Amino acid sequence: MPSRRPAPLPQLKKAAPGWPGLWFREKPLKHVVFKMPLDPILRSPKHRDVAAAAAGGLAPGHLHGHGRLLAADGPDLTAPLSDELLLRILSQLPSPLQASAGLVCRRWLRLVGRLRRSLTLLDWSFLDGPSNRLVARFPELDEVDIVPASITPPVCPSGVLLTRGGVSVQLESEFEAFDPPPSPGLIPECRFLTPDAVDRGLEILAEGCPSLRKLSLVAVASEFGLMKVADECLTLLELELHRCTDQSLRPISAFSNLQVLKLVGAVEGLYSGPGVTDIGLTILAHGCKRLVKLELSGCEGSYDGISAIGRCCLMLEELTICDHRMDEGWMAGLSYCGNLKTLSLVGCRRIDTDPGPTAYLGTCPAIEELHLQRCQLRDKRSLNALFLVCEAVRDIVIQDCWGLDNDMFGTASICRRVKFFSLEGCSLLTTEGLESVISSWQDLQSLRVVSCNRMKDNEVTPALSYLFSLLKELQWRPDSRSVLLTSLSGTGMGKKGGRFFKRS
Amino acid sequence: MSSGDSGPSSSKQLVQQPAAAGRSPNQPPLLGAGGRKVIVLKSGDEEEFEVDLLDAMQSRTLRRAIEDGCGDGPMPLPNLTGPVLAKVVELFRRHRGDPRWADELQETEKEGMFKDYAPQKPTAEVKGFDREFVSVDRDALFDLLRAANFLEAPGLLDVTCDAAADAVMNMTVEEVREYFGLVNDYTPEEEAALRKQHEWAFQ
Known part of the structure; x- marks a missing residue:
């Protein structure tokens, strides 16, 4: 280490009243002086004494219980930090x-x-x-x-916010x-930016953020924006295309690493649009062979589209279908998805109006989970067909579905390997209907029943309670009122107003 | 104590001790107690510290210097003072075998030098030491931060950065500026625009 000579003291004094003092107006001057001296002055303990003495007559130990860095540089303490x-x-x-x-x-x-x-x-x-x-x-x-x-x-x-999907x-x-109303509903369809503006924005985004992994956008008819994203963002794994059409799916094959895709064809109340049909699904099937998760929301299509996806996307493990508008018979296409592990139907008005003869339905060999959320389960034939396709399923989750009565639910007994079953918010099913099905599920290990008002504790038969005793896990809260009370506990609500009207 | 294999001897060898004067620069690294290799670190105010070579390797800066063959004579660290260096050296000793840096070491291993340096989870004792290490006032904390910045030792960086983040956790923007000695370099209009952007431009 070459020993540099300590800077002469007067220099230090000159530095003291300089601009940094402005930032420390409220602090004593010694603070400023102490910030100012640079390397050479504090080269040794002796000089440090001198500097400190000059600054305010304090012993060095008083100022530095833990020792100081020598290169304090102005008042900004973060300046030397990387x-x-x-x-x-x-x-x-x-x-x-x-x-x-x-x-x-x-x-x-x-x-x-x-x-x-x-x-x-x-x-x-x-x-x-x-x-x-x-x-x-x-x-x-x-x-x-x-x-x-x-x-x-x-x-x-207007200050009114409409939230859909x-x-x-x-x-x-x-x-x-508006007179007459511009669309059959009360509310006019929402308007989107022009394709040019979207393309320009996508270009800026793609060039500025090449490390994108997930992108949600409104699809436009032009291919330019999406191609740009595909070219620049090579690590893009997840894509959400809203207001998607067949035409806007054309550049999809350029996304070589895409694994998760969500297509929204139409959202009721916001926009209807031409939507996605079999053509789009076929383009998608041939373009994205590495797809693992696919969500089709408000999409049209039929057996052809679904079977094309099943044949081409060999890695597809999760398929979610929301509010679909697919033609009858689409469900037979599911059996082509050889690797499908999870099938979810969310908010569907119908499952499949005409699933066709059961002999042609086939089954998904690798299926593990079936989720039904907010679906209308009123057609016994289609529900039966769904359970047939998912015959090998292990987990079944049914949540807030309409029309699921004892007769409808009876079709679930064809699934023989069910290990986990969760039922929530289905108020037509009775204890009897539940018992008849789960007694046929020999492998059942875990059962969850929440908010199903037709089921009563006093209807539990000895046979059913014996069945319960064999389970590894049981959550039994069929009464929605008790669920409400538990979730309200501690909030002071749900007490029938007793405490407000109590006489003192 | 987290030091896996070094025995009781190593825990005492690192107390501040003036190094032997007049050693020729070409001498091989010193052998400390227990036969381990040691190097000498020299602070800006001429205090010297003997550090177990493997402990010093926690610092990427020191590791680079040692690998470049600068570890033979006392290694000058002009921007660290004696008291700061003493604290840091003690932290290195306590963090011996810490997975945060030992994993990194395994990758750059040469000649089986670190083979007896099995990573082990920090014990409660080490965590207690870390807490104690940073329970200091602001200026002292910044000395440690600058040391961490210079030495680039993962354990030291973690401990000091966590402490700095904790310190400003519940502060307002103005308090943070004062704490870090930062100057507000926005014009009032710019600052207002920035505050507003959070509301309308993005979430």
């Missing part, structure tokens, strides 16, 4: 604090932007404005949802004044 170290500190903060940490100074804003991983865009101009603020501030995003910003805001907002739309304040 970005990486500051990032470590900032990443320890909870996310609401991270957002406000950007207000501290420009450097922090830049650093906090690098920490941000997921973002939902609400205003399109933040993305394609003059200085590309979104990608400039958050270059390392991996999850971006630009759907809310893709909906044109109303000219005069996870998307919220501001309503026009004069939507009642």
